[in-house]
Amino acid sequence: MEELQQAVSILLAVELIWNLCEVLFIEAAPAGALLRHLLDWVRLHKADVDEKAQEVLQSESPVQHQAYWDVVLCYVLQGRMEEAAQMLMKQASQQPAARAAYKLMDTLLTKMPVYSPGGTQTQTEFDVRWRQWHQECNRCLEDGSFASYSQLELICRILVGDEDTLLAQRERLSTWYHFLVTRLLYCHPIVKPTELHYYAQASMDMFLDARSGPEPLDSILLAAFEFDIHQVIKDCSIALNNWWFVAHLTDLLDHCKLLQSHNLHFGSNLREFLLLEYASGLFTHHSLWQLAVDYFDHCPEFGRVYLELQIERVPLDTEHKAVKVLRICEQRQMAEQVRSICKIMAKKALRNSRLGSALSWSIRAKDAAFATLISERFLQEYCSHGTFSDLDLIDNLGSAMLLSDRLTFLGKYREFHKLYGEKRFAEGARLLLSLMTAKIAPRNFWMTLLTDALPLLEQKQVIFSAEQTYELMRCLEEAGRWDLNGPSCSRILQEDDIEATKVELLRLALARNLALAIVKEGTIEV
Amino acid sequence: MECINAKFVSQKISKIRWRPVSSSTLQQPDIFATGSWDNEDNKVSLWSVGEHGFSKMDDDFEGDPQLLCEYQHNGDVLGLQTLSVAQHWDRAHHYPCDSAPCTGVVCNSPEIVTVGEDGRVILFRVDHKGILRTIDNADSSTIHAVTFLRTTEVLTVNSFGQLKLWDFRQQGNEPAQILSLSGDRVPLHCVDRHPNQQHIVATGGQDGMLCIWDVRQDSMPFSLMKAHSAEMWEVHFHPSNPDHLFTCSEDGSLLHWENSTNSDTPSFLQGGRNTSIMSRSTVVPVGGNQSLTSSWLGGDSSKVHLEATHMLPTQTLPVNSLDVLGQCLVCGTDGEAIYVNKRVPV
Numbered sequence: 001m002e003e004l005q006q007a008v009s010i011l012l013a014v015e016l017i018w019n020l021c022e023v024l025f026i027e028a029a030p031a032g033a034l035l036r037h038l039l040d041w042v043r044l045h046k047a048d049v050d051e052k053a054q055e056v057l058q059s060e061s062p063v064q065h066q067a068y069w070d071v072v073l074c075y076v077l078q079g080r081m082e083e084a085a086q087m088l089m090k091q092a093s094q095q096p097a098a099r100a101a102y103k104l105m106d107t108l109l110t111k112m113p114v115y116s117p118g119g120t121q122t123q124t125e126f127d128v129r130w131r132q133w134h135q136e137c138n139r140c141l142e143d144g145s146f147a148s149y150s151q152l153e154l155i156c157r158i159l160v161g162d163e164d165t166l167l168a169q170r171e172r173l174s175t176w177y178h179f180l181v182t183r184l185l186y187c188h189p190i191v192k193p194t195e196l197h198y199y200a201q202a203s204m205d206m207f208l209d210a211r212s213g214p215e216p217l218d219s220i221l222l223a224a225f226e227f228d229i230h231q232v233i234k235d236c237s238i239a240l241n242n243w244w245f246v247a248h249l250t251d252l253l254d255h256c257k258l259l260q261s262h263n264l265h266f267g268s269n270l271r272e273f274l275l276l277e278y279a280s281g282l283f284t285h286h287s288l289w290q291l292a293v294d295y296f297d298h299c300p301e302f303g304r305v306y307l308e309l310q311i312e313r314v315p316l317d318t319e320h321k322a323v324k325v326l327r328i329c330e331q332r333q334m335a336e337q338v339r340s341i342c343k344i345m346a347k348k349a350l351r352n353s354r355l356g357s358a359l360s361w362s363i364r365a366k367d368a369a370f371a372t373l374i375s376e377r378f379l380q381e382y383c384s385h386g387t388f389s390d391l392d393l394i395d396n397l398g399s400a401m402l403l404s405d406r407l408t409f410l411g412k413y414r415e416f417h418k419l420y421g422e423k424r425f426a427e428g429a430r431l432l433l434s435l436m437t438a439k440i441a442p443r444n445f446w447m448t449l450l451t452d453a454l455p456l457l458e459q460k461q462v463i464f465s466a467e468q469t470y471e472l473m474r475c476l477e478e479a480g481r482w483d484l485n486g487p488s489c490s491r492i493l494q495e496d497d498i499e500a501t502k503v504e505l506l507r508l509a510l511a512r513n514l515a516l517a518i519v520k521e522g523t524i525e526v
Numbered sequence: 527m528e529c530i531n532a533k534f535v536s537q538k539i540s541k542i543r544w545r546p547v548s549s550s551t552l553q554q555p556d557i558f559a560t561g562s563w564d565n566e567d568n569k570v571s572l573w574s575v576g577e578h579g580f581s582k583m584d585d586d587f588e589g590d591p592q593l594l595c596e597y598q599h600n601g602d603v604l605g606l607q608t609l610s611v612a613q614h615w616d617r618a619h620h621y622p623c624d625s626a627p628c629t630g631v632v633c634n635s636p637e638i639v640t641v642g643e644d645g646r647v648i649l650f651r652v653d654h655k656g657i658l659r660t661i662d663n664a665d666s667s668t669i670h671a672v673t674f675l676r677t678t679e680v681l682t683v684n685s686f687g688q689l690k691l692w693d694f695r696q697q698g699n700e701p702a703q704i705l706s707l708s709g710d711r712v713p714l715h716c717v718d719r720h721p722n723q724q725h726i727v728a729t730g731g732q733d734g735m736l737c738i739w740d741v742r743q744d745s746m747p748f749s750l751m752k753a754h755s756a757e758m759w760e761v762h763f764h765p766s767n768p769d770h771l772f773t774c775s776e777d778g779s780l781l782h783w784e785n786s787t788n789s790d791t792p793s794f795l796q797g798g799r800n801t802s803i804m805s806r807s808t809v810v811p812v813g814g815n816q817s818l819t820s821s822w823l824g825g826d827s828s829k830v831h832l833e834a835t836h837m838l839p840t841q842t843l844p845v846n847s848l849d850v851l852g853q854c855l856v857c858g859t860d861g862e863a864i865y866v867n868k869r870v871p872v
Contacts, residue, residue: 356666
């Protein structure tokens with residue numbers, strides 16, 4: 001609960017600063033209009049008077065309500081003359097004897113000149129009228145018109161801008177900037193922006209205890225009144241514990257072209273530096289990382305680099321998330337990152353023996369090396385089990401086959417098995433041979449392929465032509481040579497025996513087939 | 527378009543479903559459930575939409591928190607029955623040494639079928655504690671979505687661009703049928719069956735293509751349409767008005783497809799932001815029986831007219847899920863927002 005309270009108070013303070021910056025920096029109102037904006041600002045942030053007023057008005061006898069005068073005075077302090085006058089009228093109707101005094105007060109309140117920018121009157125005209133009104137109020141005080149009505153006298157003193165009276169209203173003002181604005185309203189209504197900081201400093205000194213130093217909020221506001229943007233940003237960065245407010249404020253000011261861009265040692269200009277800091281912070285959040293991407297997009301100089309580094313570090317627990325991260329990378333043409341993320345996912349899939357998943361990730365990344373790895377796995381499984389796993393995958397590779405040589409071999413080898421199964425021996429034989437002659441098959445697999453050719457050679461009808469048989473013989477020799485020179489020198493004697501027998505059988509089968517083929521081809525059909 | 531209401535809920539929504547209303551009453555659906563993702567503690571929440579003119583959403587009550595939801599995805603919530611019978615099947619989907627995310631759920635009371643990244647298809651029964659049947663190694667790649675075709679048949683789509691038909695009456699672990707697009711093996715993310723005609727199925731893929739398939743035909747999809755510029759997450763036929771189709775995607779848009787044959791109103795008189803399809807190819811089935819085809823499988827492209835309308839006012843962050851019932855459409859996005867539209871023109 002306390003945390004929430006704290007958060008709320010920080011949010012209110014931040015809003016206060018933001019609105020003030022809007023008024024001073026972005027609106028940049030000139031003298032005259034400036035005060036109107038400041039009044040709005042104070043009214044916005046001191047809205048409890050409306051609640052009190054509601055309470056008073058809804059009570060049975062508003063005039064008797066204990067908060068009645070409180071409300072009236074607050075209205076006056078905020079420069080809300082109409083409302084104050086309306087409230088007072090209630091009192092006036094209750095006390096017919098004091099009608100004259102109340103009428104006078106009413107006049108004073110409603111006749112206060114209000115500067116309207118873009119109106120017909122110039123500043124000097126307004127000044128004259130205002131001074132007249134001010135003198136009128138003074139005269140009323142000196143005359144003693146309100147002598148018997150302490151409250152009305154108090155109001156009149158405020159209207160005159162008496163400092164001591166205003167200071168005495170400390171509780172109702174509650175903050176030094178409220179004091180400042182009220183003071184300006186009743187003493188210097190056409191305050192110029194450049195003069196603002198004198199009054200601000202003075203008000204702060206008068207209002208606050210000399211003993212306690214200024215709070216962070218106070219120094220930030222003071223810096224704003226001094227029109228020192230950089231100081232405001234600096235103080236806010238120190239006071240607040242994350243970059244959210246500062247980054248957005250700076251961004252806004254930058255767009256209004258209020259920040260002079262002086263290059264920092266890192267992070268190009270101030271705006272970009274702050275945005276990068278903020279976005280980097282977002283990236284560490286478990287779910288807000290998606291928003292950070294947009295922020296990086298809007299940092300022209302370093303945004304992309306930062307994004308490239310950060311996006312690879314998003315934890316990928318599910319494929320769903322990985323797909324989203326990949327889409328972000330692909331939309332920004334970050335090929336490197338796409339490859340590395342796909343590789344991570346493929347490796348994970350491989351570790352869990354999800355060969356199909358691994359393959360689909362490699363296809364997305366167009367990663368030939370990894371596809372080769374996966375094909376090797378498939379082939380290993382075939383060698384050890386004698387059958388293919390995941391036939392649904394291998395049978396339907398489609399154009400993905402062309403991604404890597406090994407994959408193509410896998411697909412074609414499976415095709416051979418299918419042809420054999422369908423008893424299309426001639427086609428199968430051609431395919432088998434082409435796998436070796438076109439060098440698609442890896443060398444270490446040639447023995448297996450030749451062993452596969454055995455049943456074809458043993459068939460009653462001649463399947464391999466003489467030409468093909470010569471090819472097969474050549475392949476056998478090459479395979480034998482490779483075996484001798486190959487890296488697998490450390491082989492068990494037993495295997496050697498089996499290998500030798502295999503080769504013998506093959507040689508025999510080939511020789512027989514050759515004989516039959518030559519005879520067949522030499523025979524003329526009669 | 528003005529009747530869209532947005533509510534920000536501080537959680538990224540991964541799934542959203544209306545609570546079904548009985549078709550006998552004519553009332554509009556008013557309660558829906560959402561599932562979140564990417565949070566440290568994910569939640570399934572129930573929401574209610576008021577009955578006033580412009581609906582205001584009240585967070586009525588929250589459902590079960592922490593329903594294993596790092597592995598998001600709650601599919602069709604079968605109304606009140608499933609909600610009151612809370613069953614928890616732990617580690618139903620798993621790898622040899624780890625749990626695997628379950629990617630899809632579909633119910634056809636009282637049976638529930640789930641699929642996961644481990645390539646398993648699992649059949650549960652609502653009143654049964656254990657697993658009724660598992661098809662191990664149904665797929666070597668991740669299965670993304672599943673839907674019921676008939677009471678005993680389901681259709682799954684995987685990350686290798688294949689649709690597989692499984693028949694639970696058959697023993698064994700082989701699919702009854704495999705369909706796929708020739709050419710690139712693009713992962714398919716979602717599938718939905720036509721409510722009235724059980725052989726028509728729509729799928730959406732990683733490249734944003736919307737495909738309409740006829741399951742009776744072999745292999746090839748009936749039509750392909752380029753719907754979105756990024757992954758399509760969900761596709762739904764309107765349950766009572768199947769000439770309307772809804773899709774949502776990673777590119778932040780939600781499209782409403784309307785299939786109107788012999789439409790007399792020219793497109794510029796119809797409201798909303800219309801985008802006509804850029805490329806559409808229809809493949810007339812070879813020797814196929816045309817008399818029973820629905821408008822989705824219409825062969826003559828001059829007669830069939832397909833309109834797509836954007837349902838969301840601006841491009842938002844990715845739209846993960848949508849559901850439509852009657853005239854009410856609801857969708858959830860990664861921008862932590864739920865959009866409700868109570869006046870969908872169907």
